[in-house]
Structure formats: structure tokens, C-alpha cells
Amino acid sequence: MNQMELFPYVAAAYAESRGDALSNGDLYEQVAVRAGLSKATLDAKVPIGQAQAMHRPVPRTIRWVQQTLKRMGVIERVADEKGVWRLAEDARAKLKRVETGAKLLAFSTDLGVAIWARAQDIFPHLDEPIALCVTSPPYPLRQPRAYGNPTEAQFVDFLCEVLEPIVRNLAPGGSIVLNIGNDVFLERSPALSMYAERMLLALHDRLGLSLMNRIPWVNLSKPPGPTLWACVKRVQLASAHELVYWLTNDPARVRADNRRVMEAHTARHMELLARGGESRSAVYGDGAYRIRPGSFGQKTLGRLPRNVLIKGHACADTRAYRQYAAQQGLLPHGATQPTSIPDFFVRFLTEPGDLVVDPFGGTARTGLAAERLGRRWIISEWILEYLRGAAGLFQSAAGFSLNPALQHGGR
Ligand SMILES: C[S@@+](CC[C@H](N)C(=O)[O-])C[C@H]1O[C@@H](n2cnc3c(N)ncnc32)[C@H](O)[C@@H]1O
Numbered sequence: 001m002n003q004m005e006l007f008p009y010v011a012a013a014y015a016e017s018r019g020d021a022l023s024n025g026d027l028y029e030q031v032a033v034r035a036g037l038s039k040a041t042l043d044a045k046v047p048i049g050q051a052q053a054m055h056r057p058v059p060r061t062i063r064w065v066q067q068t069l070k071r072m073g074v075i076e077r078v079a080d081e082k083g084v085w086r087l088a089e090d091a092r093a094k095l096k097r098v099e100t101g102a103k104l105l106a107f108s109t110d111l112g113v114a115i116w117a118r119a120q121d122i123f124p125h126l127d128e129p130i131a132l133c134v135t136s137p138p139y140p141l142r143q144p145r146a147y148g149n150p151t152e153a154q155f156v157d158f159l160c161e162v163l164e165p166i167v168r169n170l171a172p173g174g175s176i177v178l179n180i181g182n183d184v185f186l187e188r189s190p191a192l193s194m195y196a197e198r199m200l201l202a203l204h205d206r207l208g209l210s211l212m213n214r215i216p217w218v219n220l221s222k223p224p225g226p227t228l229w230a231c232v233k234r235v236q237l238a239s240a241h242e243l244v245y246w247l248t249n250d251p252a253r254v255r256a257d258n259r260r261v262m263e264a265h266t267a268r269h270m271e272l273l274a275r276g277g278e279s280r281s282a283v284y285g286d287g288a289y290r291i292r293p294g295s296f297g298q299k300t301l302g303r304l305p306r307n308v309l310i311k312g313h314a315c316a317d318t319r320a321y322r323q324y325a326a327q328q329g330l331l332p333h334g335a336t337q338p339t340s341i342p343d344f345f346v347r348f349l350t351e352p353g354d355l356v357v358d359p360f361g362g363t364a365r366t367g368l369a370a371e372r373l374g375r376r377w378i379i380s381e382w383i384l385e386y387l388r389g390a391a392g393l394f395q396s397a398a399g400f401s402l403n404p405a406l407q408h409g410g411r
Helices: 003-015 024-035 039-043 057-071 119-125 152-168 195-205 227-232 267-274 316-327 340-349 365-372 384-394
Strands: 046-048 053-055 075-077 084-087 103-108 112-117 130-135 170-180 210-214 241-248 282-284 289-291 355-358 376-381
Touching: 003 024, 003 057, 003 103, 024 039, 024 057, 039 057, 046 057, 057 075, 103 384, 112 119, 112 365, 112 384, 119 152, 119 376, 130 152, 130 340, 152 170, 152 195, 170 195, 170 340, 195 210, 195 241, 241 340, 316 384, 340 365, 355 365, 365 376, 365 384, 376 384
Parallel strands: 112 376, 130 170, 130 355, 355 376
Antiparallel strands: 046 053, 075 084, 103 112, 170 241, 210 241, 282 289
């Protein structure tokens, strides 16, 4: 098994240790049980390196994961005891918004980990190639959400600080996908803020990212607003979209493949195909487009997806999350995405086994989409209640393990 395959098992072993110290011997055994490895596999020795000294590769890999968790600040060495480690943070004492520097494994599966922490405290310590970061950062709303939003003046620096270590680890051709709101108005003005334009320029100038596409998420089920400008003063149109920006560090090697997100042909197109394609000849756009008899008669993989996402907010996962959060007495998240948004980008921009991250994890929809599609994932979120509620969506995932400190609600 490779390092990233063992990662969740090591993380789960520490998460379930309740903050108690764990010796390396106990850790190896727990990981072996979780990963279904026999004692013989755990103890098997192979010659390694130039000297061909005999080593046990599985414990070696486990120690590598342990060191990665240490670098991320999730576990710490127990003073004066060699090879004994424990979780760096005891959740029982701290709930709600995480304190600067504190980190806690909230839950994990065979494919991923959800960490209660500030994104700024986690990603600078991860050194693993990231194929995709798909996230919805807190953006500068006039009426901030319960989880807190940066002001317009803070937003660009805040986002660049969080994304910089992720971009540093982005695999060549990896992508950053950002979903932010379009309804940010200047103070006492019906004019829109240009924070998104400033953000894009900063991501290009400071982090070297190239813009691959602007993909509006059209959501016709949004309640009418902005109330003052559209409903009262009547000088604005009702909002119906958010912005999704897709960027990459290397457009020439971008790891996108639209064949992974083909849509079903319309009934009308299927009829056209059955007729053998067009029967007419026509010229459009001064000769730029031509239709000839037989055009569109070839069977193709499906309909090419357009660069617009047309989706309402309704989502079975959101309903399940809210129900679970209510049962657990948790405050629900007020700004969740339907899982179909990250699902689209995870399919389009990654392959099974790739690593997908979300620094602003919320209810872990990026993790959920990645989990269902067989991608590895790491998310961070600084409000414990959201992760506690999100854990309800992963209960049937292979290897699911919830930190026992979170077992009894988040309050
Ligand atoms: C727009 S919401 C993301 C919602 C998420 N996509 C979902 O569908 O549930 C932004 C999230 O970022 C979290 N957040 C804000 N600042 C953070 C930080 N510095 N580190 C980690 N999480 C943060 C907020 O608590 C909030 O849950």
C-alpha cells in the first residue's frame, strides 16, 4: 500500500485515540487492522536502498504518514518518549470556532480526512501533490454569515494567504476552482463591488495562476434580491447567479477532460442522429459555420457541457445534512453548496486516486463528491459544528471514523 492509501488509517488511529498517547507498535497494529493487512504483511521485510538493508515497508510507510501529520501539526510527540505520539489538540475542551494554531481530526474515511482547523494552519504543512482545490471561500457580504466573513478590503489578501500553500503543492496542470458570490454591492450603492476582478488579478499576479474559464452558476431558485435595490428602489435586477472561476498553474498541461462530464443528448438530437443528421445546407457567421447534409449525423459520446452551471439549491445531501444536524442539536450551516457543484469539477478535473482539497470545507461537500468518485480528499473547516453535522453524510463511507470527542454533538 502506498503512503496516501495508508494516510486515512493512520489519521483514524490517532483520531480514535481520544488524545491518549499511541506507541508506534500500537499504531502499526491498528493501521494493519483498519487496512485489512495480515500480520505477515505488516512484518514482511524487503531489501531497501543501496546497502540492501532489510526493512519492513509497511511500518516505514506508516511512519511517513505519521511525519506528515506531525508537519501538519495534527499530532505531537510525547515528551521524552521515543516513538510515542498523540493528537495535538483535545477537542473536549474546545468547541465552536477553532483557535489559531489548534487542529483536530474531526472524521476520516478510507479516502479522506476532515480537519477542524483554520485553513492557514493546515495547508502550509502538507506536501503532497494536489490535483484540484474546489472551494467556496467566505466572501465580503454586507450582512456577514454566522461563520464570519472578511471585509472587502481584507478579502484578496486573506484568500491569497490561504491559497498560496495549496498552489505551491498543485500538481502541474492542477486546478483551483472558486465559487464566490456576485451580489456584493458597494456601501449604500446599487453598484456592484469589483472584488472578484481584483481577486482574479491577484491570483494571476501573486500566485501565477491562469484563468481557464468563468462559469456562472445560474440558480433561478434564489430568493428575490438584493432587497433594497431590486425590490424597494427597483433600480437593480434580481440576482440569479454566482461566479465560479476555474484557474490552473499550467494551462498547457491542464488535467481536464470534458469526456468525463459529457451530458446526455437531447431527444431532438437523438432524432436528428436517427435521421442521419442534417439534410440541408446553410452558411452562418459570414462562412464561419457551415451546415452540410449529414452534419451532426455521427454518434458522439454525448453533449458537450456548456460553461454555465444551471442548478437550483435543492440537494438530497443538504436535506440529509439539515435533518442530521437538527437531530444532533447543531446549528445548521447557512451557505451550503449542492454537492453537484463540486461533483462536476471533481469529475472534470481529476482522476480516481487524485488528491482533492477544500480549505473552506463547510459541510464537506467537496469531500463528499471526492469520496463518491474515488478521489482522495482533505478538507479544513474552522467551525466544529459544521464538521460534526457533515460527518452524518459520510456514515456509510468505507472506513468512516468519527473522533470520539465529537460523538455527542458539537455544543
Ligand atoms: C461559503 S462556506 C463553504 C460552504 C461549503 N462549500 C458547503 O457546501 O458546505 C465557507 C466556509 O469557510 C469556513 N471558514 C472561513 N474562514 C475559514 C478559515 N480561515 N479556515 C477554515 N475554514 C474557514 C466557514 O466557517 C464556512 O463554513
